[in-house]
Amino acid sequence: MMVSAGWMALGMALQAPADTGAVLYGAWCSSCHGADGRGVSRPTVRLEVPAADLADCAISSAEPEDRWIAIVRDGGASVGLSIDMPAYGDAATPEQLRAVVRYIRALCGEPGWPPGELNLPRPFLAEKAFPENEVVVAAHGRGQELIYERRIGRRLQVEGAARTVADSSPEFGGFTAALKYNVWHSLARRALVSIGLEVTPPWGRQPLWEVEPFVAYGWNPGGGATVIQGEVLAPWEDTEGWTGGQLRLGVGQQIGRVVPMLEAGWTVPREGQQTLALFPQLWVQLSRLGHVAASAGVELPVAGPDPRRARLVAFFLWDYGDGPLHRGW
């Protein structure tokens, strides 16, 4: 009796640590990803591409936990990454997969990085609250915009946008520079708030300096399929001063790789008529890795000055922080 109880206790003592993320990582992952997660540079392991640096906060915080669990379960090839990243779905239990992914996500060791769970699909109108490494090409009626976004550290993002208009005038549309800073996020509440400032100098068709402070927010209630995003902004123009306020609010529903969304844009000018427009749109994840997406929809003016014409809206985006354009398909 005594002996078997002793063996049981020993067995449990051996089993418990064997299931911790650290032990599983050491047994399964460290040969390629290195003891510290930074990858091995030794020629003992031959890989087609370098193993991802799992200790890099910018890399590990950008993805939701479930996404990395899926990669470890189904292997790199399941999302268009290298087959060198093996699939552990047959060898590991769901609990073990979660434990090892929690362990690698904690390797970064720095608090304050907004987690990838809060990186919601980009709406057309409202600014996204999550800081991104992204290139976006957008079309709004006859106008086109090329946007470049770059993250700096944990919470800051800088952005530059150049606009053109497809008509007979060769004049270029204008340029806007922006800063965005994530002031608050909570994984428990599945919400984040960022503030920012857009500055447009009087170049091209833009007649006057324009400055736009904004607050952007995102919410994914209960981590479910519904996403709510919005923005409040107050444009200021040289000579005119504050010209009024704008409110943007969108709701979307994630269904696999597509997200139908409905946004509303309401402009309350200091003088003159208010405008309200609806933007039904469909966001589609194009690459299996999820770093390339597109969206298309229409702007439907509901109230405002005539003529009220519907216009097409669309964008194509590449999250270059996630991988090169040609990979992950």
Ligand code: HEC
């Ligand atoms: C045989 C070598 C090898 C082993 C063992 C291995 N990996 Fe990988 N892993 C790779 C390579 C190579 C990549 C990069 C794939 C790419 O970029 O195409 C990668 C990528 C990843 C990624 C994706 C990172 C990103 O950028 O999204 C995760 C997550 C990951 N590995 C976790 C693990 C975990 C956890 C284990 C152990 C359970 C493990 N790997 C074991 C080679 C390996």
